[in-house]
Amino acid sequence: MRRLGSSACVRLFGWGLLLVVLCAKPAPALAQTADPNTLDYHLRARELASGVYVVEGASADFSAANGCNIINTGFIVTGGGVVVINTGPSRRYGEQLRALIARTTNEPISKVVHLNLHPDYFLGNQAFADVPRLATPRTRAGMQREAKGYEDNLYRLCGDWMKGTEYLLPSADAVPGTERIGSHEIETVELRGHTDSDLVLVDRTRGVVFAGGLVFSRRIPTTPHAQLPAWRESLQRIETWPYAAFVPSHGVVGGDRAALALTDRYLAWVDDAFRRAADRGMDMNEVLRMPVPAEFRAWAAFDTEYVRNVANLYPRYEQRALTTRP
């Protein structure tokens, strides 16, 4: 943990002024702003490496103001077709993403890859009905189970942005491993901890890692399906990979690996603080009002997401404290 932190710092230092600027301004002007009047997400593709694009969402919580676009999707123009990574929160997002890809390249879409089961990873699928849509068997089962509830919830939170959205599930199993598509070597690795199945997609040719829900960059992690020990193990495994650029699904895309250590530090704090609280007999209301380090309080979506973290995770610590003798 300490080692990871310091190596991230060294790297930060090495990247120099550019990164200092990025870190100082957690909401870079690069991120698009959604327009509720026209229902235009104003999606923009940022090229992280040749042919590898990220489409950044707001570093915030779901809201009608941001069109519920809080996800960083991506696509890779391989020379042998486009690989799309996640399809966003709504039909409209999916359509606008597809239009953005068509404006960027003439290549046809080869396939869509979903990195986990959460709603903004697949509710844009209607715009990709004609291409293979891949997810791991566990993620497919989870989507099947949760899709209707996700749809209802996002309609409630996002209003008009959701018009016409009906969930469309993946069409085939993603099989982890390495394959060559066009001139790119693409690897998928199935990890877990943020959900039961967290797929990570690596463009080995360009050295870019789409880390999915395992990495949150200065944004409080979401935890409805989280298992903290497994999540931290997954992060520690990713940390050993030799790639330079990491794309988190949520939060600021710094382009570097700093967010790996930040996410792990937050999870470590939650794990430790909740365990101590449960061992002191604290009630959930007391945990909600417990001091949180200033560093994490400054992260995006703190006010709403931390409360959810407590609701999702604290009962497990409580249960352990009640069933074990001191």
Next chain:
Amino acid sequence: MKRRAAMAFLCGAALACGPARAQTDGDPFASMQWPDLKREFFASGSVVFDARVQVQGPAFAEDPMNVPISVSADGLKDIDSITVIVDRNPIRKVLEYFPLASLPRVGFRFKLEQASPVRAAVRTRDGVWHVGGTWVDSAGGGCTAAGETRRDGSWARTLGEVDGRVFPHSVAPGSTEGSSRLRLRVMHPMDTGLVGGIPAFYVNRLSLRDAAGRELMRLNAFEPISENPVFSFDFAGAPKGRLQLVGTDNNGNRISGAIE
């Protein structure tokens, strides 16, 4: 006919928007339900809004099936019971607590159907109800969905199991040296009866005794209490020896557990 009823309702709402507190009997939440609640639950004595009755909850019910509430009435003396009422729940009474040898504080979680005031009414022996509350906002839907163990059928394997632990120092603000907290969990589906095809099935009575057989507290629970309820009870000292929890559910199943 239907339209006329709607009109009458709208007029009522419009009037309430003006001098709302007067219309709602001085209720700090200006809740239209308050005058009825007062008649239904607190007719036996006079009712005062009292800042010494503190109700703590989240501003928003992230999980409407498990809304944490902590009640304390530390400044009041000669307390007989604490009743928790939720104005806009289909079943409004959540629990009645009798702190016989415990402090007038209780923590629990409950199912909230829609945004509502959550009130605690503390009855003192002079017959006065002291009322405090908090507002919990919600997207809705806590009482009319089946619980997790009901959905997967696992409730039957653990029904009535009791886990508990006494923590040596209460973390509640104002707790004195030597105080303690008992937290306990009773495994039960706590069905509200509002989910199609699943009749009401819930823990209704719990009573705690110390090793000498002295009753320390008694609690009547109702349908809105969350599945597999977790409660917190505070004591000025440390209860002595092995504690015994006994209780029932509304189907007559017995609950019994020892807490070392």
